[in-house]
Amino acid sequence: MHDPHLHPGLRRRAFLAAAGAVTAALALTACGSSPADRAGADNGGKPRRGGRLRAAFAGGGAAETLDPHLSNLFADAARAKALFDKLADFGSDMTPRPRLATRWEPNAALDRWTVTLRDAVFHDGRPVTAEDVLFSYRRIADPEKTYRAKASLEPVDLDASRATGARTxxxxxxRPTAEFPNILASFGAYIVPEDTGKFDKPVGSGPFRFVSFAPGRSALFRRNDAYWGGAPHLDELEFVVANEESARAGALLGGQVEYAHELNPATARAHEGKGRIEIVRLRNSAMQGFVMKTDRPPFDDPRVREAFFLIADRKELVDGALSGAGEIGNDLFGKGYAHYAAGLPQRTQDLDRARHLLRQAGAGDLRVTLDTSPVAAGFTEAAGIFRDQAKKAGVTIDVRTGNKDSYWKDILDSGTLASYRSGAMPIESHISQRLLTDSTTNATHWRHKDFDALYQRLQSTKDLSERNGLYERMQRRLHAEGGFLVWGFADWIVGTGRRVRGVAPDAPANTLDWARFDTVWLA
Structure with a gap:
């Protein structure tokens, strides 16, 4: 998920899930379902209590874990959300929403923030305290470990941070950090009880309690009646593993599960509106594009980068590589998210202008290698489509298919042009993790001290309207000469049985309402 995610981490692993059969846990009796926006039509919109919902996810075999700080797969993340809470989580626009924290307040310098906790309890009855928060964050930041939220916590001086009360x-x-609340909502930044050492029988404060877990097979959780957000409608929630998309779709169609995560566009087209299952499209869940290395030929010349922006026929890429399940991009991350520069003109294909720019740059007969891999849906298809588009501008692209197990590491430093994707995260996180001189996942090698200074100025600016102006200024520059060619934003597709209610229709993966089973019920 982060870098899920998000860092392309979580998405990366989910797409890498090895083919496998549906586990024996899928051989249970059927229940049905339907998404939240249809709930009022046949059930008066009134939730009904009871029942067990079975949710099918791609799994990771023995590598699966209930340690929420190690979550790497979508299945891990969904289980963590059921068992644990974060201080905040992201809404569909990637702004942080309070969860265990009820409020956060900065000092005038924006380098100290006071966070107040709500009155919540863990599954064993102990209250959630400030010491639990500090323990959890210090555990995540352990330099000897590789917990996913560690990079997000980097601005925090955890040695100096302290509890000023039981719940503060x-x-x-x-340093000043105006966007500090994003840290509280970071992927994997879950709160666990102080001194937790193992997670064989995990204790959290989430909406469901642990019952059983068999890595690579299934997990069973039961309703937490003492949940601070209100007890879930479901009696039980079961996660089952089905690695192949066809296995998840088949289990849903056959009534062995009521929720199937990550279906492909062909499955959605075949069954949408046909009455057997419901299709829920989570818009803007994944940015799709190419990265150009801005520090090496030919892309060290901004005219060549602009030419490549103009070569792309975005609609053809969305239609061909995503089977139409998405919308076009404009060479910027975060369409639909807070602070997105929506006012910039939509870039369209202009082959004449592209050829002119390439001639100006002395690259009229350019030949370049495009690295891609089956590591993510649509990558190889998009590479082929873009190769054909570039040919019309006189550019020869040689497509090189890499090893999916090492692809993300390989393209970070090597090559010049590569397929790329990212899941949901705030635009601020995208900038800090990918576009600063010292960013650890700077795949475009965009390194400009004046750009770094704009980011630091943004983080030192308390006034939101002034920050928005800085966000737009930074995005204008990236739109004009950056290294991300963002051609589209893919839908994430979930299938449910016809009796399921309460599945949020517009929640990008990794956000608060994604895989939020405490609000789901069976009609």
């Missing part, structure tokens, strides 16, 4: 934490930061 003063976070001291290494």
């Amino acid at each position: 934490v003063e976070f001291r930061l290494k």
Whole structure:
């Protein structure tokens, strides 16, 4: 998920799920379902209590874990959300929403933030306290470990941060951080009880309690009647593993599960509106594009980068590589998210202008290698389509298919042009993790001290309207000469049985309402 995700991490692993059969856990009796926006039509919109919902996800075999700080797969993340809570989580526009925290308040310098916790309890009855928060964050930041949220917590001085009351934490930061609430909502930043050492029988504060777990096969959780957000409608929630998309779709159609995560566009087209299952499209869940290395030929010349922006026929890429399940991009991350520069003109294909720019740059007969891999849906298809588009501008693209197990590491530093994708994250996180001189996942090698200075100025600016102006200024520059050719944004597709209610229709993967089973019920 982060870098899910998000860093392309979580998505990356989910798409890499090895082919496998539906586990024996899928051989249970059927229940049905339907998404939240249809609930009022046949059930008066009134939730009904009871029943067990079975949700099918791609799994990771023995690598699966209930340690929420190690979550790497979508299945891990969904289980963590059921068992644990974060201080905040992201809404569909990628702004942080309160969860275990009820409020966060900065000092004038934006380098100290006081976070107030709600009155919540863990599954064993202990209250969630400020010490639990500090323990959890210090565990995540352990330099000897590789917990997913570690990079997000980097601005926090956890040695200096302290509890100022049973339910108040003063976070001291290494520098002004206006967007500090994004840290509270970071992927994997879950709160666990102080001194937790193992997760064979995990105790959290989430809407469901642990019952059983068989890595690579299934997990069973039961309703937490003491949940601070209100007890879930379901009696039980079962996660089952089905690695192949066809296995998840087949289990849903056959009534062995009521929820199937990550279906492909062909499955959605075949069954949408046909009455057997419901298709829920989670819009803007994944950015799709290419990265150009801005520090090496030919892409060290901004005219060549602009030419490649103009070569792309975005609609053809969305239709061909995503089977139409998405919308076109404009060479910027975060369409539909807070601070997105929606006012910039939509870039369209202009082959004449592209050829002119290439001639100006002395690259009229350019030949370049495009690295791609079956590591993510649509990658190889998009590479082939873009190769054919470039040919019309006189550019020869040689498509090189890499090893999916090492692809993300390989393209970070090597090559010049590569297929790329990212899941949901705030635009601020995209900038800090991918576009600063010292960013650890800077795949475009965009390194400009004046751009870094704009980011630091943004983080030191308390006034939101002034910050929005800085976001737009940074995005204008990236739109004009950056290294991300963002051609589309893919839908994430979930299938449910016809009796399921409460599945949020517009929740990108990794956000608060994605895989949020405490609001789901069976009609």
